[in-house]
Amino acid sequence: MQVIPRGFALGGTARVLRGFAGRDGDCRVSNARVGAGARRERAASVGSMSTVLVVNGPNLGRLGTREPEKYGSTTQDELAALVMEWGSHVGLEATLRQSDNETDLVQWMHEAVDNGWHVILNPAAFTHYSYALRDACALVTAAGLTLVEVHLTNPHAREEFRATSVISAVATGTIAGMGLDSYRLALQAVAHRVG
Numbered sequence: 001m002q003v004i005p006r007g008f009a010l011g012g013t014a015r016v017l018r019g020f021a022g023r024d025g026d027c028r029v030s031n032a033r034v035g036a037g038a039r040r041e042r043a044a045s046v047g048s049m050s051t052v053l054v055v056n057g058p059n060l061g062r063l064g065t066r067e068p069e070k071y072g073s074t075t076q077d078e079l080a081a082l083v084m085e086w087g088s089h090v091g092l093e094a095t096l097r098q099s100d101n102e103t104d105l106v107q108w109m110h111e112a113v114d115n116g117w118h119v120i121l122n123p124a125a126f127t128h129y130s131y132a133l134r135d136a137c138a139l140v141t142a143a144g145l146t147l148v149e150v151h152l153t154n155p156h157a158r159e160e161f162r163a164t165s166v167i168s169a170v171a172t173g174t175i176a177g178m179g180l181d182s183y184r185l186a187l188q189a190v191a192h193r194v195g
Helices: 038-048 076-089 102-115 124-128 131-142 179-192
Strands: 003-006 025-028 050-058 093-096 117-122 145-151 174-175
Touching: 025 050, 025 102, 038 117, 050 076, 050 102, 076 093, 093 174, 093 179, 102 117, 131 145, 131 174, 145 179, 174 179
Parallel strands: 050 093, 050 117, 117 145, 145 174
Antiparallel strands: 003 025
């Protein structure tokens, strides 16, 4: 099954994919769905790459146009391509998803647990107050999966309220302040832990 991240295919317009997208926001190109157990068994038998779900929270869909002096000029679509490339370089199958909706992020954490996927999460504004997302992240690490919290900027060098993360305490680790390299470094960390 090939997974095309939301907003990455067809000119980067999520609306174009909406009619074809799965509930998780990704467009699946497959003739049949298989259960999580069958996917894990098939993956083990063919020695395929570990899967890492890279999730971006609210406003990160505006990368490239929102405060480029802080977040850079790379768009969400360009970041998706980089994440997949960087992941393949370290033996990971990486998929990037983005949503402004807290419910989506919580459901994606559940999906990661159910499928045995590692997670790289930029919770964005949800970092500071989303206890629902924090509890869903705790399920990821409790399942023995790696969860790396990432931030493009260093939250501790910004406004005081940004210094609090409700996610960090349940994450495997946190990488912040390295711009896009935060994602690359997180992928390397996941590859190191699962390799």
